[in-house]
Amino acid sequence: MNKYLVPASLILLTTVAVPAIANNGVNVQALKACSMIENDFRRLLCYDNVVAGEPIDAQRQKSKGEGKGKNKEKNLPEQAAPRASAATAAEHKADDFGLEHKQIEENSADELVAKVTKVKEAPYGELIITLDNGQVWRQQGAESFILKSGDTVVISRAMFNSFLLKKQGLNKSIRVKRTD
CATH class of the missing domain: 2.40.50 (OB fold (Dihydrolipoamide Acetyltransferase, E2P))
Structure with a gap:
């Protein structure tokens, strides 16, 4: 009886586990939609968002949410000055990126x-x-x-x-x- 129990349990486990592994929560239609994007970087972001379970345009929603968060920060006087100065410094660095040598010249x-x-x-x-x-x-x-x-x-x-x-x-x- 034991010699039949081990193979039977393996067969039962594989029939239950294979569909669970194959369907691991990835939206196949969303993956197909990502494959239609021509820009490599945006296509990769789309794949990352689908695998993470986020909406396809999650990056856009995050950036919109950050913009709203910045307005809220400006209403708080104690936190506004350090964060605003750090944000403007980061934006200034981003604006000057790659131009350091040109300014020196x-x-x-x-x-x-x-x-x-x-x-x-x-x-x-x-x-x-x-x-x-x-x-x-x-x-x-x-x-x-x-x-x-x-x-x-x-x-x-x-x-x-x-x-x-x-x-x-x-x-x-x-x-x-x-x-x-």
């Missing part, structure tokens, strides 16, 4: 002309250059570049917020990084 010159006061060599052959204005620049890479104290150099902006140093009157340049 607008405020600064495209090139710097200075005299070399001291040239040292780092252990791997890179040059460490001190200028007459007190700035210290370090060569990136170990290309050969002859530089002496008293030489006039031009440091100009290059792509991706990098800098090129060249002797005035020569064409050869090296990539440098400001260290001080």
Whole structure:
């Protein structure tokens, strides 16, 4: 009798468990509706909302609810100042995201002309250059570049917020990084 009891209980458990696993509360029609969305990010949000059991447009409802919550916060004088200042700071950071380098470029010159006061060599052959204005620049890479104290150099902006140093009157340049 025991040898029939174990297989029978397994068969009974699988017939009960399989439909429960297959129907785990996911709305198949909502999944099909999500598959029609062309924007990848919104489609992913839709799938996440369906699996979480939220309405498909839950993200929009949350953002509308947050807007209402902000108005309520403004009515509370004690909590309004810290939260409002944090919110405006976050919005300001979001507005400036990706523009940091452009603002720096607008405020600064495209090139710097200075005299070399001291040239040292780092252990791997890179040059460490001190200028007459007190700035210290370090060569990136170990290309050969002859530089002496008293030489006039031009440091100009290059792509991706990098800098090129060249002797005035020569064409050869090296990539440098400001260290001080």
